[in-house]
Amino acid sequence: MWIDDSASELAAQLVQRMRLKLLCGALRQVTRLGALRLKLILSVWAVGTLLGSLPMASAESGPDFEVWREACARLPKNRVLGGRLPPRALLPLPRFASVSAVLDAYFSGATNGPLSQTGTWVGESPSPGFFDVARSWHGNPRTAFEPFVQKRLVPPGSQVLLQGDLHGDIHSLLAVLGRLQERGLLKGFQITDPRFYMAFLGDYTDRGVYGVEVIYTLLRLQLANPGRVLLIRGNHEDISLVSRYGFLAEGQAKYGADFDAAKVVRFHDFLPVAVYLGTGDAVVQLCHGGVEPGFDPRPLLQSDRTNAFQRIVELKQQVYLATKPAWAQNDAAAGAEAAKWFRDFRPQSPISPSVIGFMWNDFTVFSGETAFANNPERASIYGKAAVTHILQTQSAPTTRVHGVIRAHQHSGVPNPIMRRLMASRGAFRHWQETAEPAGDRFEASSLETGASRPIPEGSVWTLNVSPDSVYGQGNGFTFATVVILQIAPAFADWRLSMDTVEVPVK
Ligand SMILES: [Mn+2]
Numbered sequence: 001m002w003i004d005d006s007a008s009e010l011a012a013q014l015v016q017r018m019r020l021k022l023l024c025g026a027l028r029q030v031t032r033l034g035a036l037r038l039k040l041i042l043s044v045w046a047v048g049t050l051l052g053s054l055p056m057a058s059a060e061s062g063p064d065f066e067v068w069r070e071a072c073a074r075l076p077k078n079r080v081l082g083g084r085l086p087p088r089a090l091l092p093l094p095r096f097a098s099v100s101a102v103l104d105a106y107f108s109g110a111t112n113g114p115l116s117q118t119g120t121w122v123g124e125s126p127s128p129g130f131f132d133v134a135r136s137w138h139g140n141p142r143t144a145f146e147p148f149v150q151k152r153l154v155p156p157g158s159q160v161l162l163q164g165d166l167h168g169d170i171h172s173l174l175a176v177l178g179r180l181q182e183r184g185l186l187k188g189f190q191i192t193d194p195r196f197y198m199a200f201l202g203d204y205t206d207r208g209v210y211g212v213e214v215i216y217t218l219l220r221l222q223l224a225n226p227g228r229v230l231l232i233r234g235n236h237e238d239i240s241l242v243s244r245y246g247f248l249a250e251g252q253a254k255y256g257a258d259f260d261a262a263k264v265v266r267f268h269d270f271l272p273v274a275v276y277l278g279t280g281d282a283v284v285q286l287c288h289g290g291v292e293p294g295f296d297p298r299p300l301l302q303s304d305r306t307n308a309f310q311r312i313v314e315l316k317q318q319v320y321l322a323t324k325p326a327w328a329q330n331d332a333a334a335g336a337e338a339a340k341w342f343r344d345f346r347p348q349s350p351i352s353p354s355v356i357g358f359m360w361n362d363f364t365v366f367s368g369e370t371a372f373a374n375n376p377e378r379a380s381i382y383g384k385a386a387v388t389h390i391l392q393t394q395s396a397p398t399t400r401v402h403g404v405i406r407a408h409q410h411s412g413v414p415n416p417i418m419r420r421l422m423a424s425r426g427a428f429r430h431w432q433e434t435a436e437p438a439g440d441r442f443e444a445s446s447l448e449t450g451a452s453r454p455i456p457e458g459s460v461w462t463l464n465v466s467p468d469s470v471y472g473q474g475n476g477f478t479f480a481t482v483v484i485l486q487i488a489p490a491f492a493d494w495r496l497s498m499d500t501v502e503v504p505v506k
Helices: 005-030 033-050 065-073 096-112 170-182 211-224 247-258 261-270 298-302 317-321 326-330 332-341 384-394 416-423 470-475
Strands: 148-153 159-163 196-200 229-231 274-279 282-287 307-311 372-374 380-382 400-406 427-429 452-454 459-463 479-486 495-502
Touching: 065 170, 065 211, 096 211, 096 247, 096 261, 148 298, 159 170, 170 211, 170 479, 170 495, 211 229, 211 247, 211 261, 247 261, 298 307, 326 332, 326 384, 332 372, 380 384, 384 400, 416 427, 416 470
Parallel strands: 148 274, 159 196, 196 229, 282 400, 400 459
Antiparallel strands: 148 307, 159 479, 274 282, 372 380, 427 459, 452 495, 479 495
C-alpha cells in the first residue's frame, strides 16, 4: 500500500509533539495571566456576539440549533477560501473547550453505553484498553487497534437519513439538517419522529476547513438522540490521513496549543467500520468504502440482539479465496489479481498491513467490468459477480445482506462515476449499464433519477460528496442530496427516497 506503517509512526510523533506543545502552552499561560485575561475577554465577547447571550456551559446546553446555524452561516465557503482559514473572529467555536466538552460527553456515552455492556459483543470483547480514552493505538500509553462492525435492527416503518462524505463542509451539512427541519423530522438537534434515524457514512474532515464544526454538529446530534444517530468510520477517520490531508492543521490553526489532537482522533476508535442496518431478516451494509471478503459477519447477523457488535480481529481474504468462488474461476484475470493481493492479516491500523475493505474499497461502474482489480494508488475495485458472491457468503440463514450503500468513490474532476452521480441526483446505483458508451457520451436519461427508487437484490449505491468542496467545484455541482432509506416489513418494499437541496457556494 502507498501509505505504510511509517505514516502512522509519523502521526504518533506528531501527536506527541502536540502534547508537548500543549504543556508548554499551559506553562506560558500561567506566566502571562494578563494576556490570558485579555484573550478570555475577547473570547467571551466573540461568543456573545456570535451566539447571542447563550452561554456555552456544557455539551448538552451548547448553542441551540438556530443560533448554531446562524453562526455557521457567516463562515466563508470552502470554495471561496481555497484552503485558507476563515477570519478568527468568525469562528463559531472560538475556544477548543467547547469542542472538548462535546468530546467528553461523547466519550462518556461510548464508554458507558451499549459498547461497554456485557452481551452486546458477539465473539471477542474489546480489551479494557479500548475504553481507556487516555490511551490510543498510535500514542503512548499504547493500546491495541480494535476495529469493529455493528448490527442495528429498527422497527419496520423506520426512515433512515443517509449522508455521504462531508469533508469539512459545514454549509452542506446544515442545509441537509435544515431540510429535515422543514420536513418535521428534526426540531433543532432533536429527532421528533420516533421512527427516524440518521446514519453518516464517514469522511467528516480533511479537504474542507470546517472539520471541527462538522464533528461538533454530528456529536451534538448524537448526544441529543442516543442510539439513533449512527456515525460510521471512513478512511479519513484515521490519524495517518488527518495528519496529511488537513484536519490536524485546521485544528492547530484554529486553537493553537489548546488543540488536543490526540483527544479528537480518539473518537474515531468508537465508530463502526460498517453497520448492518435493517429489520427482521433483511439488512443492507452501510459503510464508507466497500466489501471486505476476509470478514465473516454471520455470528453477528445470527445473534438475536437488535443492537450488537463484532470485532474485526482477523481478516481472512486468502481463506475466502480458497473456497474457489466462481467469479475468480470464470474471470481468470480477476482470479489472478485476487490471488496476488488477498492476504490473511490482523489489522494493526486502518491501512496496515493492508487496508480494511469496509473503509477503503471501491466498485466498478459497469456490469461488464472485471470482478476484481487492484488500484495500487488506492484500494481494490470489486465488480458485480464478486459482490454478489461475497454478500451471499456473508449472509446468515436468519439475516440476509441485500445490498451496500456507501460513499467514498469521488473525484475532483469529471469521470464516469462523477458524471453518473450528477445525473442520478447524488445517489448512483452501480451496474445499470454494461459499459461506457462509445465516445464517452452516456445518456443521463438512461439512469435511474426518480425521487423514490427500489433497491434491487445485490445492488451497490454510491452517495455523493458535499458540494462546498474541491469535488463540487471540479465537477460543477452545487446541490447536496438528502437520501432517506424507507424500511418496510418486506425488503422488496424498501425504497430510497431522494431529495436535493441547493447549497449557495459563493
Ligand atoms: Mn473516502
